[in-house]
Amino acid sequence: MLSIFDQGAFTPCPTPFNLAAHVMRHAASQPDKVALSVLCPDGSDDWTYGALDAAIRGTASGLLQAGIAPGQIVLMRLGNTVDFPLAYLGAIAAGIVPVPTSSQLTASETQKMIDELSPAAILRDPDVACADHPVQIDIDALAAMRDLPPADYARGDPDRMAYVVYTSGTSGKPRAVAHAHRAIWARQMMVDGWYGLTPDDRLCHAGAFNWTYTLGTGLMDPWAIGATALIPEPGTDLGDIPALLQAHKATIFAAAPGVYRKFLGSPDRLDLPHLRHGLSAGEKLPRELHARWTSATGTELYEAYGMSECSTFISSSPAHPSRGEALGQPQPGRKIAILGPDGPVPQGDEGTIAVHRSDPGLMLTYLNAPDEADAKMQGDWFLTGDQGAMAVDSQITYLGRDDDMMNAGGYRVSPVEVEDALAKHPRITQVGAAQVEVKKNTFVIAAFYTGPETLDEGELRAYVEANLARYKQPRAFVHLETLPAGGNGKLLRRALPAYFKAQ
Template structure:
């Protein structure tokens, strides 16, 4: 199947599809017809199957429509609008982008970084909520009107590159549709559901989990201009979403504002809340379920798997705090260093296989040789499966702290710190040590009174001595990346610790 196939069953349906504050609502028929029209426009500009098209647009329905149009006729390369000029230039060259699409009067640095042979296309909103594409420069010989095939690359993304240059991740239509349908079935999404998209639409989480799974179910998608803790609850009150998906830092921010929005929360209960893209401390999950009165389902995703690999299931099935659940449409295993699959309860590397898993990094045979073993994709995450097959992660191998041979999972330390009543945010991380090779520190944001001595005593009461951070850095905020994820492996450097 292709993204076109995923969208077309609802193409004749007049049910509402896309909502956004202050903008016209699009029906499924308007959405489908507009996407087909725009894909044909790309073909008339000389852009078609196999061509990479950079997209630099903030969140909103325009981005959803543009992504769908590009993906079904060419290859979408969504980029973070906050990149510097040099970063845009790097990604244009690395993806071999033939065109840039952006909104009129926007993305100045992205435009400046364009090469001479790139086409520039503006996506102009129309009064009825649809889009038109206007070619500003770069007309080529028109291509035949043609839609992509299942094995065509629909989207190209990059790994975060925390341990070297980013790697290109090509995702085929078949991968994307498999993942969207997996998520749809995991949460029993239907046309009666309304999803609120607060994740960036240049990130796999927002594109697949929030957007395409909702559209695959024929549901309503609310697409505001991005995450805003100030406006979130007014969106909930207006659009009555049945679910949303976000990273843990967003959930924590919403928890902090829950008390002043109690009436809206009680009047608009979620069917479920989803968390993914980084570990959700069990204490935060417990507080969310207590405050929001909805099941909080932690999931596990990666770009290479077209997002979701595992998730806790909906009630009445069991959900386990601290676990990322079970595979839905994905096989999940634990492997040792020699490539042997391990039994439940044994610690090793998490490996996955399934139709949503990509087939390999582009032009990177060395990375591919390391990434695959016996038909399984090696995630680089350490974990184990319990007696019920539920997966628990103990950290990324590159994040596991090796203190003189004693291995420390920083996730465990995070959860203990977050249980202190004065702690708002906490993250444990490795620092270089002449004695141990690595030692453990923690960055902490406080919401009450506590000092380093008190935090150490709190940790010592619940952790073995070697797991207790040697230093606690009290900070106003913890540095984050573009998708609100904390890059643990870079934290010592970001905080100026050597």
């Protein structure tokens, strides 16, 4: 048998359609139910479905009144506050295309985005770095828009562009991934295929409002089913989150593996009486960490695999637990294969994980780089660049990248982007970047460089802080006489970690 999962397509997305309207579809029937609680030690700041819907549609009115037309792009430079999802959904409600970005980006990094996107406006918190742009709508103006008369949701073709997210490409240049309104419809496959989510759940996500993992799993997906989202207030120490989970009766918890590792630093059992299970994504979940969580909480932990181009599509779940080292299986409604050069490989063989072009969650294209998007297609299959093997029961085991992409706290980072930034340093002649293991299952980005002398580490840290977002910055710097290279003189990045271990 070949490595193909296809149990039938998911229900087609209706038309006309609007992503934000789908997220808020329960607001009319349950306006007084709490949709969002921002958690703090002495209580919470609560938003009902009615208040949330009004704020989103008021923001839509304000953006249209500001002269931004449906179909135009706005770049989001907002911090870790509720302003972020309100502005994001407000733009989509109006048919405007938001581009959420990490607040850690530097001004020079945003300049490249502005040059590529030509946004109609910047939605801006003045405390968040951003290059100059003639039209900037500040956070106070955005807040004032919430009280405007609500706009109607702009419904239309579900295949039209709804939003854009940036992902690091193997070329080192971040790519603008364009998604359709139908992407939110596709996320319903995660409800049973990963979350085990019900309208009665209280789902807490440990991430910041302005992280796309939080935006999808922590906010939009609970709202789309009529559940309650819980988000710790900005600045909350990770060590305080277990107490918040207990106090606010969280039933599901979502985070990256690093957060679970932080929780389990103490040998004490975690007292979470209301928790049904946890969710993990962003990077590979080590089996020993999974086992420690189960032992400490008495609950399961379900892992998901995905990417910016298609969100998550392989996962374990309460209905389909993972087996052994496997990630899980493709979510019902997906069409997934493991490909070799000639197509799907036999079950059990290694190949590249691929998503069929018919998946409603698959991106539209890379903006301004359609040829690069086409290059990732093999016939009707989108190649993820990750290796895996599919068993006879459709469970998929993750076998690593087939390129040199790194993972820093749940963010995928191209080594080329890190190398390009450091190569501009006047006293560095050559540089290579790689992910290294500093202790068991803990990885950081390291930069290996050549030059006349070993440079002061404090100077290098200051240099990368000015030129790279925090999650892209190397945490270690290693001076070498020469960098490892192949017979053709090409840098061998996969040989670099050995030099780190030898230090």
